[in-house]
């Protein structure tokens with residue numbers, strides 16, 4: 580197998596939010612980068628946005644003029660797939676549709692060299708099923724960046740069941756040279772971050788639905804008591820309720836409808852209404868020009884109740900991911916602190932709060948609601964003993 584290095588040519592398919600960021604990242608580390616999008620207007624837009632952003636960074640002195648110029652010069656806009664023939668690693672970041680991704684990989688295999696690595700940036704599809712469309716599934720790997728790709732430090736490397744270890748090691752080593760923190764995640768729904776973080780949103784919505792507290796109070800509790808940078812509702816509005824709802828729905832369906840991941844009607848209605856958050860001017864909150872943000876109820880007892888319930892659910896999910904070998908303990912902790920900026924790793928947090936205390940709360944919730952959603956992980960139960 581050919582070794583990847585800074586001389587390797589990187590292909591990126593899809594020049595939307597993620598693809599344009601990944602291309603910028605690769606080009607900024609000196610790689611000749613080939614970028615393609617089925618929609619020529621998107622490619623043009625990506626180019627304009629990149630030039631503007633790099634010029635802005637250079638003006639602010641954050642990067643040198645030369646760095647800005649060479650990043651731009653390193654990105655070549657491809658007119659057709661044939662131009663991927665010279666690439667050593669191709670990362671696809673097209674729309675989240677399995678059929679589209681499979682077709683792309685099938686077509687690429689007729690063009691690329693025998694040792695070119697094929698990667699998918701999918702957030703929620705199975706890497707194994709994308710790879711299964713290829714004649715050489717062993718060269719297909721998940722390389723999951725977070726948005727914005729040039730800035731977010733975490734990258735989840737996801738081997739499919741047929742992926743060769745050499746391909747995993749080689750792609751991980753290359754991404755490490757792009758100043759990223761890489762973690763290995765098992766090819767399971769949501770990988771690490773999008774699985775373990777689900778209760779941050781889901782349990783917050785549940786607390787709201789039960790009338791225990793409003794959005795502002797729940798956000799306040801998680802920031803003030805939990806030390807999170809953003810509250811769950813602020814964060815969902817920031818990510819987009821369209822994206823966040825779809826990820827929740829996909830993880831739930833791919834987990835064979837496990838009640839722990841059940842989406843909420845509250846978010847589904849926001850999704851249906853087009854209240855997707857900041858980008859639409861309306862989500863859980865209004866972002867209209869004269870909108871006044873609602874004031875939280877800063878009752879510490881209520882805040883502690885909210886925080887305890889959400890953190891217990893997050894810790895339970897982290898323990899279960901560990902129990903199910905989704906990732907090593909170290910990678911789990913890194914993923915949540917680097918991927919979604921949690922103030923602490925969840926396993927370490929459980930140690931601080933006390934596993935027994937977390938377990939007691941889950942058992943209490945489970946006995947009250949009689950819902951699978953509060954089912955404690957066996958590993959948490961064992962750790963609390």
Ligand SMILES: NC(=O)c1ccc[n+]([C@@H]2O[C@H](COP(=O)([O-])OP(=O)(O)OC[C@H]3O[C@@H](n4cnc5c(N)ncnc54)[C@H](O)[C@@H]3O)[C@@H](O)[C@H]2O)c1
Nearest residue numbers: 593595596597598616617618621672673674675701702726
């Ligand atoms: N947006 C995020 O926060 C995020 C984070 C991590 C991973 N992802 C994943 O990255 C991928 C892309 O997401 P995005 O948010 O950048 O989407 P996007 O909609 O911004 O961009 C997708 C691009 O793919 C292009 N495209 C569609 N079909 C194509 C084809 N057959 N050939 C070439 N180009 C084609 C579209 O024209 C579009 O520009 C998805 O798999 C998504 O799950 C997204």
